[in-house]
Amino acid sequence: MRLTVLGGCGAWPTARQACSGYLVEHAGFRLLIDPGYATLPRLLTRLDVGAVDAVLVSHGHPDHCADLNPLLRARALRDDPAPPLAVYAPHKALDAVLALDRPGMLARALRLHEFSPGDRFGIGPFTAETVLLPHFVPNAGIRLTTPDGVLVYTGDTGPSAEVPRLAGGADLLVSEATCPRRVPEEDARFLLTAELAGWYAQQAGAAKLLLTHLWPGTDRATALEAAGEGFTGPVGVAVPDLVVDL
Template identity: 60%
Template sequence: MRFTVLGGCGAWPAAGQACSGYVVEHEGFSVLVDPGYATLPRLLERMGAADVDAVLVTHGHPDHCADLNPLLRARALRPSSGTSSDRVPALPVYAPPGALDAVLALDKPRMLAGSFALHDLAPGVPQELGPFRLDVFDLPHHVPNAGLRLTGGGRVIACTGDTGPAAELAELARSADLLVAEATYPVHVPEEDAPYLSSALDAGRTAAAGGAARLLLTHLWPDTPAEPALAAAAESYDGDLAVAVGGLTVELP
């Protein structure tokens, strides 16, 4: 299984960077997770728009889903010879109910008609997604947010989306080979955001509690240094630790 970071900025993309966006590949199947601002150009450096087999969106904030629109345009509007072999199948897109209403409303329905098939993410109901098993966790954020756990080939990748404190995080991270955890702040989350966002310190505790083999901190404020976040996470987590930056790839053989 291969995990590739397209971007890891929270809120808006820094110069030369992108917001949250990741690709998980296994047995020739490619899953795009959270196509946030500026992720599509990074994706297209690695594969064609038609090569994406499914999209998972943790929640409806634009730094996690805005580039779904140009991805669907690239699939729906690509020149076609008219032959059946040239047609791109409808892209399965999974998100919390209603999370993508705004981004899908950017174009008239007929423009993107047939380019995607929208599915609701259902916490507690495992799904088969190509070669993966997908487990979904309901996690607290300003809007409905889905923690994602992808299992394939005996390996597990877990993603928190954006989340505040929750008992479910330990189960999401349980024995994960890679935990991708939101860490907007290094140590202290402002009081008004404390129920809805996490720090690197929180992420380290979650990884330690779940026994995750690797921890990737993501969603840091743009243009902030990685060192304070890494140091905070390392206070409670002594495993493999890094910050998500575009181009980073993790191989899980």
């Protein structure tokens, strides 16, 4: 299993960093997780839009799904339209992004599979296990399993004992880490710190930890230091073009 980071910036993209977006490949299958703002141009540096086999979305905030719209447009409006794209998302999470175009314009471009966080299902060679994690909107923490490895992605989440449970024994935990050590009080139930992500990774016995969704302008070294206070394994930050083989 291979993870390629397209972006990992929280809230909005910067000049050098797209928002959340991850390409996961295994056995020739290409799964795009959370096509957030500005991730499509990064994806196009690696493969044609028609080469994406499926999309999996953790929740409906636009920094995690907005570029689904141009992805579908690029597949549907070209001279040789691509087959309908399998898209998996929590119920109603994609209502807003799919309403950006006139009704029916992209209807043939996708096959929408809505799920409830807590469901388990297959996507190509992956077994996907999901769990409801606390956020401003329903968010699915995701555990992807193949015979070769386990990848866990939190989406956006606040503190929850479900995170280390979901990540138990994972080869890689990709964790929300909006702030290094302290989330502002009004958001503290719905966002995570790098420090707590490190402790969760340690409790889970994860082999590696990758911090993502850092607030724009956050010093990466500070986030890495905070995570390293609790986690004794390798820690990185999700930056464009980073490739991790599991």
